Amino acid sequence: MSTLSLRDLSVAFDGTPVLNGVDLDVEPGDLRFLIGPNGAGKTTLVDAVTGLAPATGRARFGAHDLLGKSVHRIARLGIGRTFQTATVFEELTVAQNLDIAAGARRSVGTLLRRRTRLPESVSEALETTGLADVAERKAGELAHGQKQWLEIGMLLVQDVQLMLLDEPVAGMSHDERQATGELLRRIGAERTLVVIEHDMDFVRSFARSVTVLHAGQVLSEGTVEQVQADPQVQEVYLGRTTTASQEA
Amino acid sequence: MNISPRLRAPAGFAVAAALLFLAAPLVLSDFRLGLLAKYLCWAIVALGIGLAWGRGGMLTLGQGLFFGLGGYAMAMHLKLADAGDGKLPDFMTLYGSGTELPWWWEPFRSPVFALAMVLVVPMAVAAVIGLAVFRRRVRGAYFAILSQALCAAFAIWLVGQQTSTGGTNGLTDIQGFFGYDLGDPKNQRMVYFIIAAVLLALMIGVRQLYVSRYGELLVAVRDSEERVRFLGYDPALVKLGAYVLAAGMAGIAGALFVPAVGIMSPALIGVVPSIEFLIGAAIGGRASLPGVVLGAVAVAWARSSLSEQFPSGWTYVQGLIFIVAVAFLPGGLASLKKYVVRRPASVETPAQPARKPAAEEVPA
Ligand SMILES: Nc1ncnc2c1ncn2[C@@H]1O[C@H](COP(=O)(O)OP(=O)(O)O)[C@@H](O)[C@H]1O
Ligand SMILES: [Mg+2]
Numbered sequence: 001m002s003t004l005s006l007r008d009l010s011v012a013f014d015g016t017p018v019l020n021g022v023d024l025d026v027e028p029g030d031l032r033f034l035i036g037p038n039g040a041g042k043t044t045l046v047d048a049v050t051g052l053a054p055a056t057g058r059a060r061f062g063a064h065d066l067l068g069k070s071v072h073r074i075a076r077l078g079i080g081r082t083f084q085t086a087t088v089f090e091e092l093t094v095a096q097n098l099d100i101a102a103g104a105r106r107s108v109g110t111l112l113r114r115r116t117r118l119p120e121s122v123s124e125a126l127e128t129t130g131l132a133d134v135a136e137r138k139a140g141e142l143a144h145g146q147k148q149w150l151e152i153g154m155l156l157v158q159d160v161q162l163m164l165l166d167e168p169v170a171g172m173s174h175d176e177r178q179a180t181g182e183l184l185r186r187i188g189a190e191r192t193l194v195v196i197e198h199d200m201d202f203v204r205s206f207a208r209s210v211t212v213l214h215a216g217q218v219l220s221e222g223t224v225e226q227v228q229a230d231p232q233v234q235e236v237y238l239g240r241t242t243t244a245s246q247e248a
Numbered sequence: 249m250n251i252s253p254r255l256r257a258p259a260g261f262a263v264a265a266a267l268l269f270l271a272a273p274l275v276l277s278d279f280r281l282g283l284l285a286k287y288l289c290w291a292i293v294a295l296g297i298g299l300a301w302g303r304g305g306m307l308t309l310g311q312g313l314f315f316g317l318g319g320y321a322m323a324m325h326l327k328l329a330d331a332g333d334g335k336l337p338d339f340m341t342l343y344g345s346g347t348e349l350p351w352w353w354e355p356f357r358s359p360v361f362a363l364a365m366v367l368v369v370p371m372a373v374a375a376v377i378g379l380a381v382f383r384r385r386v387r388g389a390y391f392a393i394l395s396q397a398l399c400a401a402f403a404i405w406l407v408g409q410q411t412s413t414g415g416t417n418g419l420t421d422i423q424g425f426f427g428y429d430l431g432d433p434k435n436q437r438m439v440y441f442i443i444a445a446v447l448l449a450l451m452i453g454v455r456q457l458y459v460s461r462y463g464e465l466l467v468a469v470r471d472s473e474e475r476v477r478f479l480g481y482d483p484a485l486v487k488l489g490a491y492v493l494a495a496g497m498a499g500i501a502g503a504l505f506v507p508a509v510g511i512m513s514p515a516l517i518g519v520v521p522s523i524e525f526l527i528g529a530a531i532g533g534r535a536s537l538p539g540v541v542l543g544a545v546a547v548a549w550a551r552s553s554l555s556e557q558f559p560s561g562w563t564y565v566q567g568l569i570f571i572v573a574v575a576f577l578p579g580g581l582a583s584l585k586k587y588v589v590r591r592p593a594s595v596e597t598p599a600q601p602a603r604k605p606a607a608e609e610v611p612a
Binding site: 070080081089090092096099100104106111113114 | 457459460461471479
């Protein structure tokens with residue numbers, strides 16, 4: 001597996017800097033949480049890595065340079081992402097969604113034929129994400145949480161090595177969050193995960209390591225305890241951290 | 249009648265075949281059958297529009313370009329064959345210098361070359377346009393306007409080339425079709441059967457495409473192009489496939505239109521006809537296979553019979569129906585199917601023109 005390595009990564013929109021020289025390494029097998037206040041640039045960082053936002057500096061995944069590559073080429077290197085608002089193919093069934101995600105390397109001949117049965121990776125993903133019961137339902141009919149799980153399932157069949165998840169548990173109930181966290185842990189055993197989230201309870205429960213982003217820069221990095229003990233982080237997260245430490 | 253979903257499509261094709269090959273020739277006069285042949289050509293264009301627009305989301309408002317390219321390829325060959333070995337088509341001797349065939353006409357003496365060009369030219373042109381346009385992520389209204397502009401440019405160019413393309417008149421008065429005299433009603437029937445067979449074969453092919461993985465992928469690209477990109481596909485190539493196939497179908501339709509009607513002209517392929525190609529598909533239901541075919545035939549039939557009674561009104565009626573369909577029924581009439589509760593969808597069949605014509609009209 002490969003390391004994601006960012007050096008002096010910067011993004012500006014219309015001259016306004018949004019990411020400002022970010023240095024970041026994510027080792028293979030890590031379950032890294034990317035936290036920070038709204039507008040800190042978390043989504044933009046994922047956009048830059050996946051080819052959506054034009055960036056300067058350096059972004060490497062293993063031996064591959066990412067900057068300047070088109071979105072679908074980066075995806076083919078084994079980097080997958082989800083979006084803040086779940087985007088699945090609403091008109092297609094859950095199984096069809098997964099089947100499409102599994103197929104970017106299919107030949108024209110295979111594409112032109114009908115799908116006779118589900119590929120094994122799709123059946124596995126249906127089990128892993130707990131969506132087997134709704135496999136034949138249209139994705140547009142799924143509940144919010146299920147859509148996020150479907151997105152994660154699509155990354156599983158895509159067989160990505162690096163998963164970038166943008167607020168996967170936003171808007172979920174407590175139970176759904178718990179289930180999602182456990183799902184992340186299970187799938188994290190074989191791949192690298194970067195999860196954007198700002199709910200500290202969730203981060204504490206599931207993060208292996210944490211990077212705090214603030215105003216386009218890395219503010220702090222380490223384990224949950226190290227990061228929470230950082231005075232700079234406490235300043236940015238004043239309200240939350242105080243409550244959290246009182247609870248703890 | 250309760251038909252299991254697995255059998256619905258084959259049953260639909262069987263009924264369509266029975267109507268096209270048995271009922272229509274038995275019931276319709278030669279004249280009406282000739283009109284139906286023309287409508288079926290437009291249905292072939294609509295089939296491609298269903299693929300590119302209905303399933304692929306590309307608002308193909310300029311299919312006249314490809315219809316014309318296929319049509320002119322066929323018409324050039326037939327004009328040369330009419331003229332005979334080494335001779336010039338009639339209009340060239342009338343308007344042109346009358347001595348020499350333009351170099352790009354010469355290869356069309358060969359029937360094989362001409363037939364190949366019916367497919368190759370429209371598809372190659374579509375490939376070039378598609379690559380340029382989809383790579384730059386031109387979409388929606390911009391794509392539609394560009395398609396219209398190209399189609400208009402082609403029609404204007406044709407009009408300007410009086411001596412080599414027949415100008416405004418186009419290539420008219422085509423007599424023969426690969427050795428068969430088109431003046432003979434028997435041969436006209438043969439042309440009808442060829443067109444019906446091609447339509448049916450293409451419908452089966454397009455249905456295969458719809459149920460294939462490519463068909464699912466195309467819908468995914470239509471609904472969320474960006475998302476598909478992140479799965480590692482190049483959506484431009486996915487769209488290109490459907491666009492090029494749709495252009496090929498329009499080319500075939502244009503080529504078949506020539507023996508059916510005996511003419512190919514700029515007025516048949518310009519901006520207005522290109523919009524009309526789309527209206528039937530929109531009304532019938534652009535994403536539905538029977539929807540586009542039935543819609544195209546029904547609108548063409550309504551146009552010819554209503555314009556007899558309300559010559560000027562039809563344009564407005566047509567525009568109104570189009571707007572109502574797009575605004576209130578984006579899935580077209582085919583989408584009404586799901587409101588028919590608990591009754592299996594009846595097998596769709598191509599609509600037939602009225603059996604008792606009010607007045608015979610001259611084919612366009
Ligand atoms: N496409 C864009 N154009 C202009 N500004 C943008 C764009 N995307 C994000 N921004 C700005 O960049 C900043 C960081 O946004 P974002 O990365 O979405 O933050 P986060 O995900 O951490 O909440 C915000 O101030 C936002 O307004
Ligand atoms: Mg964000």
